[in-house]
Amino acid sequence: MFASRVTLNDIARATGLSRSGVSRALRNDPRVPAATCERVQAIARKLGYRPDPELSAALRLLRERKAGRYVETLAFLSWHEDRIERAGNLYTRRLFHGARTHAEALGYRLEEYWAREPGMTPRRLQSVLVNRGVRGVLAGPVADEDSRTFAFAWERFSVVAATAAFPDVTMHRARPRNFENSRLALAEAHALGYRRIGLMLDDYVNERSAHAIRSAYLDYQYTRAGLPRLPVLELCGLGPDPGPESARAPEAEPEYKRFAAWRLKHRPDVILASRVVFYEWLRRARLRVPEEVGFISLEGVNEGQAFSHIDQHPDRVGAAGIDLLIAVLNHNTRGVPGEALMVTVAGAWVPGASTRRQPPHGAASSTRRSRAASPVLPEQQPE
Known part of the structure; x- marks a missing residue:
């Protein structure tokens, strides 16, 4: 005999919330207080609740179609002396192109936000991202002196760093091996x-x-x-x-x-x-x-x-960063993680x-x- 699957209705009865409220709490919806999310998730674990990944994917697709095929925009933060397409750094260009291509293949848009744009400050950049509805940020390579003085509100976003910069901030990262x-x-x-x-x-x-x-x-x-x-x-x-x-x-x-x-x-x-x-x-x-x-x-x-x-393979490092960022977004987690994940990408020998x-x-x-x-x-x- 197979045990019956625990449903959202079961959790709703146990918590006293509505079915939609339980759904939002399980997804860490920012409209639900953190304490409520933690309480609902604890009860769900006790009941043995397991999400159905195929059903979740289908519902997510349905919501996107109802919203007019909405494409979420992710931010790529760059710090070079010029914008990526004009910069001389081949590594960063390849990393950005790999990340953008992979993001588009997964149904997202990746846009560059240049931290050194004239008049740009960390606070202004944060405001721009919030006003444009950006939830996910992929931080590109940056010099240590810039990363240590860049007072950015990381806690407001889901963040992955495709760099070893920001050594004083705990971040999920994608790196070369x-x-x-x-x-x-x-x-x-x-x-x-x-x-x-x-x-x-x-x-x-x-x-x-x-x-x-x-x-x-x-x-x-x-x-x-x-x-x-x-x-x-x-x-x-x-x-x-x-x-x-x-x-x-x-x-x-x-x-x-x-x-x-x-x-x-x-x-x-x-x-x-x-x-x-x-x-x-x-x-x-x-x-x-x-x-x-x-x-x-x-x-x-x-x-x-x-x-x-x-x-x-900086292009693959960028793609790995996108995979990790989307996973963080799907869990609806923001800010500095308690335990950071790191994805490393193997390189290849090129004789010359x-x-x-x-x-x-x-x-x-x-x-x-x-x-x-x-x-x-x-x-x-x-x-």
Whole structure:
């Protein structure tokens, strides 16, 4: 015998509320006091109530059709110097496009709200979102200094962050899988025959990755017998979104000198870099890539670059953020969660012209002294 399903009418009789009142309380409808929602949900659990997902989906579709095919708008908050479509940051553009495409496929609209728009303040942005009926917010990448001074009323919205920013705020998040991505790059370098694998890691990325990149590097060295254990070159001061000019700026000179000394002392045959701009220092040192040293970017590449790299799949990170945000909206929960969820997205290895298969161990040194032809990267062309 199957036990009869507990219905809304059963809960209504137990709580003394109407059927529609019970329905709203189970959905955390903002029109119902929080204490009432908690009481109704506690009684529903005691009775053994389980929602029917197929019926819920059908009723939701019916409500939308009655409302004239209403399409809910979600907000994507951006902080770059310019709007996303004009910004030079390829990662954020891919993240936004992936999120928007996935939102549209699920019946939502995703619109960019530019936090750096002239005259925009956190309070004004909050007012704009409330007046436009926006319930869900996907926060895009943002510099730490901006995130710590952005006094926004997160408690009024359902929020997911597709970034490691806002470290002082508990948020649901969608992120790249930094530890596994770094391990993948190390394994691919090893498979190509590289043995003296170096890591250039700046403090900004190190903090943002929760030290996952450094941990993966040290773990890989520890678990590979016979692999030389080169120290991590930890660098400072590049900031959140450095371009090639950052690596050439006068304030970067002390860090370049540390790089030059580290390279001469430890002689890496391939360098994993947390920043693609570190290639500028290889150029300055007149290192031939990939003949004398290989180069692998852990953060992806910019348009037109041919480096071997890890594609962090920011488009999939954005889509995962939308999935998580819609789940939060469907539970009608807002504000800072008691326990935050995190969805991580695996990256992929993309071979390029900055690495090549190494000769058998022992023949490498003589090969590096040769002048054999090899692929020429665009950045190596005479200036």
